[in-house]
Amino acid sequence: MNRPWQTLILIGSILTAIIASFLYLSMDLGALTRGDGPAQMATYAQSFFPPDTSAPWLRKIGWGLLETLAISAVGTLLAVIAGAIISLLAAGRLGEIARGLARLLLNALRSVPELVWAALMVLAAGLGPFAGTLAIALHTTGVLGRLFAEALENSPRQPARALQDSGAGATAAFFYGTLPNVLPQWLSYSLYRWENNIRMAAVLGFVGAGGLGQMLYVTLSLFQQSRALSVILAMLLLVLAVDGLSAWLRRRLA
Template sequence: MSAVLDPRADMPRDPLALRRAGLTLLAIVLLWPLLQLAEFRPAALFDAGNLRVMGSFLAGFLPPATSGDFLALLLRATLETLAMATAGVTLAALIAVPLAFAMTGALSVSSIGPGRAVWRGRTVRGAARLLLMTLRAVPEVVWALLLVHALGLGPAAGVFAIAITYGGMLGKVYAEILESSDGRAARALLEAGSGRVAALCYGLIPQAAQELASYTVYRWECAVRASVVMGFVGAGGLGQLMDQSMKMLNGGEASTILLTFLLLVLLADALSAGLRKLLS
């Protein structure tokens, strides 16, 4: 009588299975007290009383508001939000580009051979890294709250708040993208006597253009959302209009504003895809 062969007997065993299981268990053990500290209780969402309250709240969002006067206010607030986000990201890029340029080690002249001022380059890169860390350490909504008191109500506070915080974020990621690119072309240009700006423009940017453009558009999308949040502290735009609608318990207006948020995100996604295709 022939023995029945198990088809799994000859399958190779994963030598890292035990390690992965141990790391997963360790992650769960470490995550559980953090969830408890954050009072994470998803079961509360399915409580009968809470479901009834959420249902009545969401029912007030229908139908969306479509009156002419409100749509005119919505259009003005949308344009104000887009202007705030675009101006803020533009200023942030003006801050980020020179700092990322200074922080990129692949553009260091001392990296192509022994130099007498290696410490100078390291000091400049360290100072740029510290400045970028300082800029992005404070959330943009905190800057907006401070700047509203200095500049008064309006989008100007939001523009400067986005420029400060996003300047730090963009500079850090720009430098990391440039560092992760193939630096052989830039190094060859530096060894041939080219300047650092030319090495950046012709050695690094052609390889990293898609990633740089995609991340910039993503940050613009984040700036649109951030400008909405900053509107709640008086920076204008869709956030301020949303705050007024919620305080007046007007769910129809709030749902129309939320639909506008969705359209803006779709616009940013389409813009990112178009830029990547253009730069490919």
């Protein structure tokens, strides 16, 4: 079978799967434009304006923003430390048995989404930022641990072996022969995950894990749309600021 026919069959299969998904889910997109649907959507959108910019509410948003930033930063830091330690095992530095167990642990941690971890941590640690921090740390440990391990596996072993042949111990050979080669990658991965965790920390509040997300959930539940828009704008500004800072730091590292 030549390539044009293969391409047509692939495109046809994708289109068939999309159509079947719409039919199975009974999604009626036309309902958005029929009857008074557009008018209701416009009325709901207008209820968000203007945003609440009163001083007491902005102070609350400021504290919520700092809490969200702290949740993401502390959660990422804990994940970097735990991921770096587990990656040594996952890269096979301490034997194949330890490598298999470490990779199994990392797969288990990252296969559970942050929202699920947050729901579990809320039950275990109660409502508030501590649960959100633990949720981010657990999931991000699985992600960073795997990335760190792959960086270690792909790093050249000659510098560390040369140091060991010169009489250096295994620890010194790692810190002076291996770590300098993988550290830029590790830092880049960590900064990128911090960007993602900022967004996720703002969402985890919907399950009671604190921060701007919890404020957004409460305001929407109470139909306080103008306050909700203020929170949404604060979340947007926070994400843009952290994205810019992270991109700048990654360029400096490169």
